[in-house]
Amino acid sequence: MTIALQYCHITVNDPNESLPFYRDGLGLEVRNDVASGGFHWVTLGSPDQPGLEIVLSAPHAGRSQADGDILQELLTKGVLPNIVFRTDDLDAAFEQLLATGAEVLQEPMDQPWGPRDCAFRDPSGNTVRITQAA
Template sequence: MITSLAITSLYVLDQDEALDFYVGTLGLEIGTDADLGFMRFLTVRVPGETREVLLERPGAPSMDDATAGQVRDLVTKGAAGTLFFQTDDVQGLWRDLQSKGVELPEEPVDRGYGTDFGFRDPFGNHVRVSQPPR
């Protein structure tokens, strides 16, 4: 029986740039940063959480070069994944990210299920942040 989700994967084109964005800009923390020889196993997580996101470069060992090229194309088009985060201060986080230079194409909007906004990471992946209704 499955009891929890531990790690999910998100493709990124440059792991150092991803680390800078997800840790330096968004405020996540490093879970694991290990050189396995055949790949760098790099995870991040929300501080205090146990679930992690593997920031994975498209390529070996999970795919050949041709497939990796196709995946890189999909990432840049925003078709490879979305992360959904929650916050208790959506307006404050939006202002903080704006001050850090994150391109925010929309302001937070009340959508009934909560107030949220979306943007893309430096590679094209979608990121959404919501504040549940009070």
């Protein structure tokens, strides 16, 4: 038996608004753009991980009104879990995201626990870290 992660969801205010950050800034390719039942979501992925897709969707997509409201509140506060990507060229990744106008939280730096990393805030307020192994 094999098992692998297939989808990872990232809650955003508006998938279209977040697309330049994830597509242009991180270099992910759009794999699917879906509108269904009044909701819209976009899946993206890296050519380096063909079996894994990131799903950008709004807080209320596929959820009850109450659950969507709570998720929206957490998103607005900026307290949803961090998203961490890895790269083999942190400086290039940093510059590519910087060119999209993304908000920088931390410039590239060596961490005492080993990796070199940086951090941005996506258009919805999610903290996105990019790491490179030491």
